[in-house]
Amino acid sequence: GAVVSQHPSRVICKSGTSVKIECRSLDFQATTMFWYRQFPKQSLMLMATSNEGSKATYEQGVEKDKFLINHASLTLSTLTVTSAHPEDSSFYICSARDSERGETQYFGPGTRLLVL
Amino acid sequence: GQNIDQPTEMTATEGAIVQINCTYQTSGFNGLFWYQQHAGEAPTFLSYNVLDGLEEKGRFSSFLSRSKGYSYLLLKELQMKDSASYLCAVSHFMTTDSWGKLQFGAGTQVVVTP
Numbered sequence: 352g353a354v355v356s357q358h359p360s361r362v363i364c365k366s367g368t369s370v371k372i373e374c375r376s377l378d379f380q381a382t383t384m385f386w387y388r389q390f391p392k393q394s395l396m397l398m399a400t401s402n403e404g405s406k407a408t409y410e411q412g413v414e415k416d417k418f419l420i421n422h423a424s425l426t427l428s429t430l431t432v433t434s435a436h437p438e439d440s441s442f443y444i445c446s447a448r449d450s451e452r453g454e455t456q457y458f459g460p461g462t463r464l465l466v467l
Numbered sequence: 468g469q470n471i472d473q474p475t476e477m478t479a480t481e482g483a484i485v486q487i488n489c490t491y492q493t494s495g496f497n498g499l500f501w502y503q504q505h506a507g508e509a510p511t512f513l514s515y516n517v518l519d520g521l522e523e524k525g526r527f528s529s530f531l532s533r534s535k536g537y538s539y540l541l542l543k544e545l546q547m548k549d550s551a552s553y554l555c556a557v558s559h560f561m562t563t564d565s566w567g568k569l570q571f572g573a574g575t576q577v578v579v580t581p
Contacts (some may be wrong), residue, residue: 397570444509454517458511460508
């Protein structure tokens with residue numbers, strides 16, 4: 352149990368385009384999902400917290416107009432990187448918390464984004 | 468401020484024991500997680516400590532002292548597949564600002580040698 356999927360696993364795009372990443376909880380309902388970014392050899396940096404049916408809460412320094420988050424249902428959250436630039440190239444990971452299972456966050460497999 | 472410290476890298480031989488320490492200074496502390504992350508992959512859950520003391524789970528054990536702001540992850544009978552980054556993460560109380568979010572340390576790269 353507690354499986355989280357992400358799609359796509361890898362994406363290459365041109366500078367200026369937008370990229371949407373999906374995060375799904377497959378066997379549980381996730382009232383809260385989290386989006387992280389990880390640069391090579393660095394730790395995970397929380398970008399935003401996504402709550403079903405409400406606006407996402409962004410961490411300081413994260414542009415909410417650039418990283419659009421939608422948590423439309425209890426099993427799906429999406430992150431859209433708008434007008435992507437090479438410096439947005441990173442490993443994006445989502446996690447989901449099942450309120451019935453306590454505090455543990457379960458991570459998706461990650462999406463590697465390369466912006467040319 | 469909020470700070471989580473863990474060593475950058477540790478090396479040990481197969482079959483040995485390694486202890487990864489984590490110290491934290493944070494407000495609204497709720498509990499402490501340990502995750503394992505292999506290169507290029509997402510983190511996988513190892514343990515969660517809320518109360519003081521030792522939690523044992525197979526070859527892995529985790530300890531927490533809330534008063535000292537200190538935790539460690541103990542890896543016994545090391546195997547080559549244990550070579551990975553180990554992330555210490557502090558969870559915060561559920562509030563409308565934090566929603567139980569995790570704050571991660573920089574990770575400790577464990578290298579297991581034959």
